Amino acid sequence: MRAIFESLFDAIYLITVISIGTIMLREAKGRKEYHLFGLMALVLGFGDAFHLIPRMIALLTTGEENYVALLGLGKLITSITMTVFYVILYYVWRLRYKISGRRELTMTIYGLALLRVLLCLCPINDFLSLNPPLSWAIYRNLPFLLIGIIIMLIFYKSQKEHKDKNFKYMWFTIFLSFAFYAPVVLYSQKYPNIGLLMIPKTCAYVWTVLIGYFDMKGERYEKERN
Numbered sequence: 001m002r003a004i005f006e007s008l009f010d011a012i013y014l015i016t017v018i019s020i021g022t023i024m025l026r027e028a029k030g031r032k033e034y035h036l037f038g039l040m041a042l043v044l045g046f047g048d049a050f051h052l053i054p055r056m057i058a059l060l061t062t063g064e065e066n067y068v069a070l071l072g073l074g075k076l077i078t079s080i081t082m083t084v085f086y087v088i089l090y091y092v093w094r095l096r097y098k099i100s101g102r103r104e105l106t107m108t109i110y111g112l113a114l115l116r117v118l119l120c121l122c123p124i125n126d127f128l129s130l131n132p133p134l135s136w137a138i139y140r141n142l143p144f145l146l147i148g149i150i151i152m153l154i155f156y157k158s159q160k161e162h163k164d165k166n167f168k169y170m171w172f173t174i175f176l177s178f179a180f181y182a183p184v185v186l187y188s189q190k191y192p193n194i195g196l197l198m199i200p201k202t203c204a205y206v207w208t209v210l211i212g213y214f215d216m217k218g219e220r221y222e223k224e225r226n
Helices: 002-027 032-060 068-096 103-121 134-162 170-187 192-225
Strands: none
Touching: 002 032, 002 192, 032 068, 032 192, 068 103, 068 134, 103 134, 134 170, 170 192
16 A cells, blocks of 8 residues: 555656746746746656666556666766756846856855765765765765755745745745755655655745745746736
């Protein structure tokens, strides 16, 4: 029953986020912020597909232990695409709040993203094995966590300053995603059921994308009404 539920959830998630991304790219019409949001949603969806599709197949057939290498490769790809996701979100922030300069902040984001990718690519992560080292899971996620904290704080500060009601909870979606993700990194190997926290973590990412989608729809409605 759990295998069916998880697989159904993953399928609905992938279809939803890829569909939203496609719609946003099509309807952005030169508005760079929404074009980036659409791109961000597609990076999220297609990146997660490399891990979730093999996982669905594994759950519904012979089990994850028979798809270890494929699942590990998917996890590696997803780790990199999630990093790209946050770099794009950083540029959404710059566009939305008309941020110029801040070269040090930009270089920090790029530096942490590069460090994260390089750590993910280190062979010692042993992604293709059944029991990859926990220590390296922590190492590669530290720069990722720092990126998340920075993005969370700048969105929180900017939406407060601009009284941006549509993006009021953007920072909170980021907080939730890391709050649910951290226990999975730390404890899922020892306690596999902790992995279920990936479901609310995924919902937090969908919420992030929906904030941009509904903001785009709201802006379009206002223009048509006026």
